[in-house]
Amino acid sequence: MTHYDYIFAGGGCAAFSLIHYLTKSSLKSKNILVIDPQGRSYPSKTWCYWAEKPLEIHPPNQLVQWNQLSFGRGKEKTLLKLKNLTYYHIQASDFFENLRLYFDQLPNIQFSESQVETCQTSSSGFEIITEKGEKFTCDYLFDSRLDTQIFQDGKKILKQQFVGWKIKLDQSFFDAESVTWMDIIPSENGNFSFGYILPYDAKHALVEFTCYSEEEIPYSLLEEKLKNYLSDQLDRISYNIYFEEKGRIPMSTQFKMNSPHPRWINLGTRAGWSRPSTGFTFQFIQEYCQQLVSELESSGTPTLKKMPSRHYFYDNILLNIVKKWPKQLDRLFVNLFTSNSPDHVLRFLQAKTGIWEEISILSKVQFYPFLKSLWHYEKH
Incomplete structure (x- = not known):
């Protein structure tokens, strides 16, 4: 039975991102195994994010960007120019292939084209069995597999x-x-x-x-x-x-983000890293993966990665409107962006604003939908 320092159950964006940052850290010599059935059959996806400059992990030869956002309904169009931020696009296949070529040069990173069948704690950390009957053990398990059990039991998810x-x-x-x-x-x-x-x-x-x-x-x-x-x-x-x-x-704030062991670490959507109100995930993955690496270097015990709790409150207010009064959303979104600097709104959606900035942003929009949602508040 082969033992690894780190095993990744699932080889998606979060797994590849974390491995990338590990290779740039003092932990770069750790033995790593990635177990994922897709192999080099990368998903047909595109990701977008906004930042002042391209993220370091962005494939260097695939830079697609914009500095204007358009909102519309029928013939009504509103064009907003970004000041300090730029909207970037990544093709998932470029992202994965660029990193895979890099990982293939590193002898301490291995891949198993298989499905994780079971994961359980053992005397040596964790024991993983694949559908092919392969058995591995590891000190740390990083889990990005997505299943319905990560949500609140018995509740429909938007x-x-x-x-x-x-x-x-x-x-x-x-x-x-x-x-x-x-x-x-x-x-x-x-x-x-x-x-x-x-x-x-x-x-x-x-x-x-x-x-x-x-x-x-x-x-x-x-x-x-x-x-x-x-x-x-x-x-x-x-x-x-x-x-x-x-x-x-x-689109839910009700993720079961706790894992059965401090070194069994959830990643990506499984960990609740998608912004519930928008679905944007890529930039949260990059931020949280870098924080994980820093904590692994310093203490070896990563903490739970999530947005400040007030942002889940904001998201529940919005999801409440989505679920109960969806016809009010179009005016709400346009009003949010046109009443504020679009850069500030994007930073707000990124959970990068302070409380006083958020009060300023929300004070400029039409209150009625938010007040109604607050009066009928529930978690989604």
Whole structure:
């Protein structure tokens, strides 16, 4: 039975990010095993984040960025310029392949293309058995597997459900200087829905249809909604699809973030690192992974990584509106960004603001939806 210092159950963004930062630290010689069934079949995903400059982990040859955000509903459009922040885009396959090529040069990092079957504590730390019958032990277990048991038992979870296509147009159409962050799409069933456009140039873009719902929406229906959205937007311009992504992001503050052992450490969405109100995760992963490495270096005992508790309160206020009064969300989001500096709002969504900044931001928006949600407050 082979023993490792660190074993990663799951090889997603959080696992690769943490390993990257470990290799840049005093722990760079630790023996590491990553167990993930996907191997080099990387997921079809795109990630975005905002910062003053590209993050150090950003693939150097894949820099796509914007400095303007657009909000809309029908023919109404609002264009907002970012001052100090830039909106960055990463293709997941580029991220994984760039790091995997780097890891393959390091003899202390190994990969097992298998599924973790069981994890349990043992006299030597933890014992892991894979579906292939492989047995390993380790001192630290980093777990990023996602299952429904991480949520509050018996409670339906609101999900951000989406389908996105990268398309090539027959003629120029897109404004390559600005991201359509939220283009509200009226929904006949009452769910909050919007379009999202990342233009790479005048003819190429990633276009997504997103819907918030507790019930799972068939991907075929999401694709139909996306097709209709493109038909409305493009006005008979033909397009070809050359990439597809889809997913369901849990929007909940009710994660069971505690693990059965101080050295059994949850990562990523399993650890509640997705912002419940927006689904953005990438930048929280980078921040929390660097904190983990620092604590592993100093004390060997990482602490639970999460946003300040007041931000979960803010998220529950918003999720309450999403669930009970979704038709009020479109005005709320536009009002939030247009009444404040967009840089300040993005920092707020990143949980990087102080309490007085947050009071200033929230004091400028329409109070009624928030007061109603506060009066009917519940956790989601």
